[in-house]
Amino acid sequence: MTRILIFGGHGKVALLLAPLLVARGDEVTAVIRNPAHADDVAATGATPVVADIEHLDASGIAELLAGHDAVVWSAGAGGGDAARTYAVDRDAAIASMDAAAAAGVARYVMVSWLGSRADHGVPADDAFFAYADAKWAADERLRGTALDWTILAPGALTLDEPTGGIELDPHGRGAVSRADVAAVTAAALAEPATVGRTIRFGAGSTPIAEALAG
Template sequence: MDIALIGGHGKVALLAAPLLVEAGHTVHAVIRNPDHAAEVEATGAQAVLSDIETLDAGGWDELLRGKDAVVWAAGAGGGNPARTVAVDQDAAIASMDAAQRVGAMRYVMVSYFGASLDHGIPDSEPFHAYAESKAQADAHLQRTELSWTILGPSGLTLEEPTGRIDLDAAESGTVSRGNVARTIVAALGHPGTAGKFLQYNDGEQEIGAAFGAVS
């Protein structure tokens, strides 16, 4: 597949890109800082310069035209509620709408464990903007005609990836970013994950087998 990897210089994206290339995909990693291009291209991906906060509908169409799939791994990083809404909600939704318009019908969203419109985070809490933005984006994605998968990893760590998760986890724990990268590849490789919100911690289930059993 020809994949648009949004947020191409993020920690998860940098781990996912070489795995996607190794799996035979063409990866266009979208970044806004040209200083990051060399690091991104060292993964085997092609760096694409674009500021997703400022793209209009035509810009999004141009960015995604000709792609088979979109992987959303971007995030504002917290700290600025307005920018969080602009990136994690508005830009994400704009990418979904463009993906439908141009026919990039496979869409993998990296969300988080417990993301929901019923998140219950009060407005006064710093996490509210992120929780609300991700929930709105996830809800919009589920209303589209895209072949979507939402990934809900728990608390992210820098531990070495094990290639194993707990897809049956009832409560949030932790998961390595390397394992999240592997779940992106697995989601794209297993059509049965389409239309699913998959939440997970690190665990004992081999990722490919766990995702292959989803139906």
């Protein structure tokens, strides 16, 4: 049994991920900001924990992580306010990396996005710039840590049914269902070959396990 903590536990991907992990025997804790979401999380089999990671420092986040074996960062500000985007998608994410190291939780899976690159191409005056900039900064920081990290970078997320297949390094938007992103995340947690890799993917025909095995 692996004890996994998910940040952003009420997100659409996280709500699909938790039951996959629970079904294979993992113990899942899901961190949520809004206590009204606790029942939704509990229905997945995960244990909800209410905490506002935007306002916790690394030591506070380390307390949440204590006793876990792995962490999944699937949290985000959801766009809109640039200051909050930086606070959550960059600063809180980086604090969680420091917290994971402090708490002895080496396995860290980041759910990022396909365009998270230094040359993401989003203009500074674009409303999407803060997100692109914040995600790149967080991903780059994670790559520089000593954690057993994996960065998962799916393309545009859809509500389509899962296919069980993906394409690595897709062209264009790389659209992929949230259900398949959840399945990739679950598989990556258990696949040592994903450690130290940034995996960019979209929908495709290669079975997830085969694609992740490298």
